[in-house]
Amino acid sequence: xxxxxxxxxxxxxxxxxxxxxxxxxxxxxxxxxxxxxxxxxxxxxxxxxxxxxxxxxxxxxxxxxxxxxxxxxxxxxxxxxxxxxxxxxxxxxxxxxxxxxxxxxxxxxxxxxxxxxxxxxxxxxxxxxxxxxxxxxxxxxxxxxxxxxxxxxxxxxxxxxxxxxxxxxxxxxxxxxxxxxxxxxxxxxxxxxxxxxxxxxxxxxxxxxxxxxxxxxxxxxxxxxxxxxxxxxxxxxxxxxxxxxxxxxxxxxxxxxxxxxxxxxxxxxxxxxxxxxxxxxxxxxxxxxxx
Numbered sequence: 512x513x514x515x516x517x518x519x520x521x522x523x524x525x526x527x528x529x530x531x532x533x534x535x536x537x538x539x540x541x542x543x544x545x546x547x548x549x550x551x552x553x554x555x556x557x558x559x560x561x562x563x564x565x566x567x568x569x570x571x572x573x574x575x576x577x578x579x580x581x582x583x584x585x586x587x588x589x590x591x592x593x594x595x596x597x598x599x600x601x602x603x604x605x606x607x608x609x610x611x612x613x614x615x616x617x618x619x620x621x622x623x624x625x626x627x628x629x630x631x632x633x634x635x636x637x638x639x640x641x642x643x644x645x646x647x648x649x650x651x652x653x654x655x656x657x658x659x660x661x662x663x664x665x666x667x668x669x670x671x672x673x674x675x676x677x678x679x680x681x682x683x684x685x686x687x688x689x690x691x692x693x694x695x696x697x698x699x700x701x702x703x704x705x706x707x708x709x710x711x712x713x714x715x716x717x718x719x720x721x722x723x724x725x726x727x728x729x730x731x732x733x734x735x736x737x738x739x740x741x742x743x744x745x746x747x748x749x750x751x752x753x754x755x756x757x758x759x760x761x762x763x764x765x766x767x768x769x770x771x772x773x774x775x776x777x778x779x780x781x782x783x784x785x786x787x788x789x790x791x792x793x794x795x796x797x798x799x800x801x802x
Contacts, residue, residue, distance in 0.1 A: 549777070556770035567771035577755070581775070584751045587669060587741065588734040592727050594674040595681035599726070603685035607692075621679050629676060633743040636672045637663060640744070664746030672740040677733060681726045688722015689715075728787045732780045752776050 559566050571577050606617050624632065639645050640662040647659040662668050692715060700710040738753040752772060759769035 552770045552773055555766055556774050558767060567767040570768060571771050571775065577772075580750055580752060580755050583749060584735055587666075587673060587737070587749070587751065588731050590666075590670045591673040591677055591734040592681075592731045594670065595678050595730050596685075596723065596727060598674070599678055599681040599685055600723075602682050603689055603722075606682070606686045607689040621682050624675070624679055629739045630743070632676060633672055633740050636668065636675070636744055640668050640671075663744060664749070666749065669741045669745040669749045672744045673734055673737055676737075676740060677730045680733065681730050684726030684729055685719065685722045688725060689719050691721075692718045724790070725787060728783045732783055735779050736776060752779075 556567050557563055557565065602617075602621070606614060606621070609617055641647070642659040642661045644662075646662060647656070650656045651659065696714050696718075697710050700714055701707075705713070735751075736753050737751060738757070741749050741751050742754055753776065756769050756772045756776070759765045759772060763769075
């Protein structure tokens, strides 16, 4: 017996080291290609020709042009989140109520846009919203306009393109949250005399709040970093932070200011996700509690 115990102990030691050895290559790649570049960017944002300085951040928050870019980014992220929530909530409810093949078909329709690249979808909107596009033809046929006009390079074109890209993510987040709601609660409310609207308002909507928060935050975080859609569908007045970073680093070669803008973008994405995780927990917010 005493001879067997050391063998078992060494076996447990080797088993305990196995996960660490398996994770080692991933950890090295993570440190080399993610943590190290982020640290370099953070340090670069605090350096100037004369040494350590916060001049880049002072310029970022003290220049009207960059403040307008920050406001434009927030504006489109909020519009995209609100539009996706209004359009996605009914679809998520329909998904939650559907059964069998109908649910699978609806899920397939929701996921189909992911089969197309952002650039392809943005170019499709360029064709639809152009002077000779389908939208102008419909407006002319309805008598709402008397001559074709381009709807590109406007807030509307950027907002509609971003909403179309982010809508599937919102629908899936809402649907995951709704899957956790016990349908027996709604049946019990009906038995006690509550109508469909009252049951929805007092039971279903509050219980779907984690999915609403998760979907809204994930949509907002992704929308803040958009580049392709506003670059193709928008104009100078629709410039967002990601486009500004590309211009500062690629054209003006102002690395401290570009790094400061990138750090701001990082904070704007990490903080909401940290709040979501602390308030709800990712698993609970995304419906991990129910199969």
